[in-house]
Amino acid sequence: MSGKMVHASAPGRVNLIGEHIDYNGGMVLPAALSIGLEVDLTPRDDRSITVAANAYDTVANRGLDQAASEHWSDPAVGAVQRAHALKLIDGGADIAIRSTIPQGSGLSSSAALIVAILKAARASHGSDISNTQIAVEARRVENEYMGVPCGIMDQMAVSLATPGTAMALNTTSLDHSLVALPKDHAIVVVHSGLTRKLTDGRYGALKGECDTAKAHFGTDDLCALNPDDIATSDLADPFRKRALHCATEHRRVLDAIDALKSGDIAALGAAMNQSHVSMRDDFEMSLPAIDALVADAVALGADGARLTGGGFGGCIVAVVAKDRHDAWLNQLLGRHTGARFIGAV
Structure with missing residues (x-):
């Protein structure tokens, strides 16, 4: 026996600025994308989970008690397990996924999938659990089930962000506000052609280096430290460099928020450019091709551009005047034949 099918959706997200600081006490500035995914969830009375997706030819047959296995269906299985733990569903579920978010792009396909499943389970149960709590529970799936030591940014963005705005999010308090995006400039996402997985170990290694820096300075909030104090400290590299990125990136996010509010695209672009240099040199999460x-x-001709996402592949984000967007994009893709246009905000 099974329950009634319910539907939910969640967008992909692009982070304009503020990388790897959502687990270090910083501000971030993500925005929802027009690409996303849709989920149909049918609760089951037994403990079976089936997952079908438009990106895969086979249906995954999993169980409610199964551990993560680095299979493409892991985010869905973890989300169903979390929904069951929250008593939003009584057993397993049949899940059907339709996604337009490229895998390994750094645009939060896993966060969107988990959030969409939790929202579908909420609808099935008639629960009043908030979107913020959905985001918190979705992060638990990635941290505890999948073993990805991510922060809260992706889940908050895909759970609450509104198209046409960026979300200024305090990742410590979860306080957030929406900031209008410029009307005469586009936020453009281009895939580098290089893919990566957050479970491949490099993301976790970077977080571990940040944890070492936290222990050295006696704080959980590297972003609150004075960059000059970090630069002159006796903390060894690469830990000092990781902390320096966090403290300076947090300040760049604040500058970018002010720039958006005042319509200063040059200042926004400068912050994005400086962010990429920091990711390249201090956080060492970029690649030469990116x-x-x-x-x-x-x-x-972009006013600013940077790597976005967890790093080691995926997408760049750029801010470009709309009246030169097409010519700019054609020239860029002409130089980088492995890259492809994903979308614009």
Whole structure:
């Protein structure tokens, strides 16, 4: 026996600025994308979970008690397990997924999937659990079930962000406000052609290095530290460099928020450019091919560009005047034949 099918959706997200600081006490500035995914969830009375997705030819047959196995269906299984723990469903579920978010793009496909499933389970149960709590529970799935030591940014963005706005999010308090995006500039997302998985270990290694820096300074909030104090400290590299990125990136996010509010696109672009340099040199999460893509994006006329997402592949985000968007994009993709246009905000 099974219950009534329910439907839910969640967007992908792009982070304009504020990378790897959502688990270090910083502000971030993500925005919802027009691409996303839709989920149909049918509760089951037994403990079976089936997962079908438009990106895969086979249906995954899993169980409510199964551990993560680095299978593509893990986010869905973890989400169903969490929904069961929250008593939003009584057993397993049949899940059907339709997604337009590229895998390994750094645009939060896993967060969107988990959030959408939890929202579908909420609808099935008639629960009043808030979107913020959905985001918190979705993060638990990634942290505890999938073993990805991510912060809260992705889940908050795909659970609460509104199209046409960026979310200024305090990742410590979860206080957030929406900031209008510029009307005469586009926020453009271009995939580098290089994919990565957050479970491949490099994301976790970077978080571990941040944890070492936290222990050295005796704080959970690297972003609150004075960058000059970090630069002159006796903390060894690479830990000092990781902390320096966090403290300076947090300040760049604040500058970017002010720039958006005042319509100062040059200041926004400068903050994005400086962010990429910090990710490249201090956090060491970029790749030469992505550095070249970012450099050409700016050289061809973008006001600012940077790597976005967890790093080691995925997408760049750029801010470009709408009246030169098409020519700029054609030139950029002409130079980087492995790259592809994902979308614009």
